[in-house]
Amino acid sequence: MNLSLRQAILLRVNDKTNEELREVIEDSIGGEERVLPGLGVLFEIIWQHCDDETQNGLIETLQGHLG
Template sequence: MNLNLRQAVIQRVTDKDNEELFGVIEDSIGGQEQVLPGLGVLFEIIWQHSNPDTQAQLVSTLKQHLT
């Protein structure tokens, strides 16, 4: 994933309110594979700004749904 993709995703969601961000995520999940890198960028931002407890919960949720 190159920096241009990150910048494009960030620009797309900058200045959106919570409802709009929710919609972007909901519309992307289960959609075309082309949107998966964008979700990755959003997850990266969430991960980088989450505390260790939240990160552990995210990993736990992921693990529960992979088995």
């Protein structure tokens, strides 16, 4: 079986509880750079399933914390 990085990440978090998902995210933030692709995949899912208002809020949050 040959999995893509995205598929491997999704398999890792599949069937996790809300608390377990939070732990995965919090453990990844500020950690090693090798976990950044995983956060990217999770953010992609969040982004794709948010309405425009939520996306705009995420962008404003990001913008407010850059430079």
